[in-house]
Amino acid sequence: MRFLNKTVVVTGATSGLGLSLVKALQKEGANLVLVARREELLAEIAKGTGAIYLPYDLEDAPERLAEWVIDQCGKVDVLINNAGFGEFSMLDDVTVETIESMNRINVLSPVRLTKALLPAMPTGGMVINIASQAGKLPTPKSTIYCMTKAAMIQFSNALRLELKPRGIHVMTVNPGPIATAFFKRADLSGKYEGSVASIVLSPDHLAVQVVQSAMRRKRELNAPWWMEASAKLYAVAPRIVEWIGKSGFDKK
Secondary structure (H helix, E strand, O other), rough: OOOOOEEEEEEOOOHHHHHHHHHHHHHOOOOEEEEEEEEEHHHHHOOOOOOOOEEOOOOOOOHHHHHHHHHHOOOOOEEEEEEOOOOOHHHHOHHHHHHHHHHHHHHOOOOHHHHHHHHHHHOEEEEEOOOHHHHHOOOOHHHHHHHHHHHHHHHHHHHHHHHHHHHEEEEEEEOOOOOOOHHHHHHHHHHHHHOOOOOOOHHHHHHHHHHHHHHHOEEEEOOHHHHHHHHHHHHHHHHHHHHHHHHOOOOO
């Protein structure tokens, strides 16, 4: 996979990892299609890049977004499902509205958007789903978020098998905490971001890793390595990981 002149759709393109991916893909010569809710930011980011953009709330029908993309581009070589959000709170305190919204944005919308764009994706195409280490290594105060990311990991795994005969690849990106505005919504107390400041990932560095991994058509990109190692240990010895990691889990 090379991105030169490839049509790449990026959701959640105006901030965090999404914005860093836009910058990294621009350097590779991709024809970018940017999707996010904030039109002013989209216009500013697209200025001078040749990118096209659409302000769109993914809680609305993703199929309409897919229709617009196909109408504008004809085909989609790469879809990056990046948009998502979390909230750090006990299940008792999470509103039903937040549970439903998080499932729509983190799971249902990317699944529906992928389904709607697959007919326009040629052989050699790729779907990149931004999941999370939270989908492998669950922690307290993020029950719904962990659930949605685990769903995206398994969706990706099954879809990879389905699409292999068509020559379309699926890659999952599972990062730990990233230095982005994610925490401003997820943790209103502002304490968690400070407590994990020494381990947060750089979105720009991670974006370069995503692009390089996609070029090699990797199955997964997991970062940081030690968190992935913890997730693998959790799969076989969950009690040990929960005991060792209790102090870290309780930072939220």
